[in-house]
Amino acid sequence: MGPLIRVLYVDDDPDLRAMAELALAAVGGLAVTLCADGSQAVALACSSDAQLVLLDVVMPGLDGPATLAALRADPATAALPVLFVTALDGDDDRARLLALGAAGIIAKPLDLMGLAGQVKAAWMGLSLTPTYDHGIMPTGNG
Numbered sequence: 001m002g003p004l005i006r007v008l009y010v011d012d013d014p015d016l017r018a019m020a021e022l023a024l025a026a027v028g029g030l031a032v033t034l035c036a037d038g039s040q041a042v043a044l045a046c047s048s049d050a051q052l053v054l055l056d057v058v059m060p061g062l063d064g065p066a067t068l069a070a071l072r073a074d075p076a077t078a079a080l081p082v083l084f085v086t087a088l089d090g091d092d093d094r095a096r097l098l099a100l101g102a103a104g105i106i107a108k109p110l111d112l113m114g115l116a117g118q119v120k121a122a123w124m125g126l127s128l129t130p131t132y133d134h135g136i137m138p139t140g141n142g
Contacts, residue, residue, distance in 0.1 A: 004123040006031045008050035010041040010067065011085065012059040019112055020054070028116020038062030042070045045077045052123060054106065057086040057097065065100055072101055083122055085110070 007030050011017050017034045024030045033048040035041040038055075039062045045053065053071070057064035064084055071077040084097050087108040094105055104122050111118070 004030065004051055004120055006033070006049055006051045007119065008033045008035060008041060008045060008048050008053045010035040010038065010053065010059075010064075011056040012036055013056075016110070020110060020115065023110070023112040023115040024119065027113065028120065030116060030119070038064065038067030038070070041067055042074070042077075045071055045074075045080060050080065052103075052119065053080055053082045054085050054119065055082050055102075057084050057088060065097070068100055068102065081123070083119070 007024055009017060009020050009024065009032055011020065014036070017036070021032045021034055024032045033044060033050060035044055037059055041053065041055065042062070044050075055064045055067055059067075062070070064086070068082050068084075071080055071082065081103040082101070084102045084105045085108060086093075086097070086105060088094070088097070089107070097105055106115070106118055106122075
């Protein structure tokens with residue numbers, strides 16, 4: 001798998017979108033396309049040529065799980081890796097989100113200085129076990 005270059009970041013919070021863009025683009029050197037909601041993400045997933053989607057779970061309208069279902073239903077985006085970004089920290093919540101087909105979970109509040117590294121590590125399939133407060137929730141498969 002080649003290097004990660006293009007990320008689609010989906011979150012209804014404009015401040016968090018702006019901070020994540022800085023963290024991913026300026027610090028991480030990634031091309032970032034921003035979306036404010038799930039419907040926009042589904043529409044842009046193909047045209048943005050994204051390699052990976054960072055997807056907020058709780059959003060008005062089309063929430064994260066419904067957005068993931070829509071991406072999986074389209075053959076053009078069915079295999080697109082999706083990492084949920086969420087403050088939900090219960091074991092049941094994590095298990096439910098991973099069972100939907102997410103590649104992993106990144107915890108909120110975001111570690112902005114480490115975000116690009118977390119995303120790149122997830123992309124490369126590294127098995128990480130950081131604390132929930134600052135890291136990727138382990139998926140148990142790699």
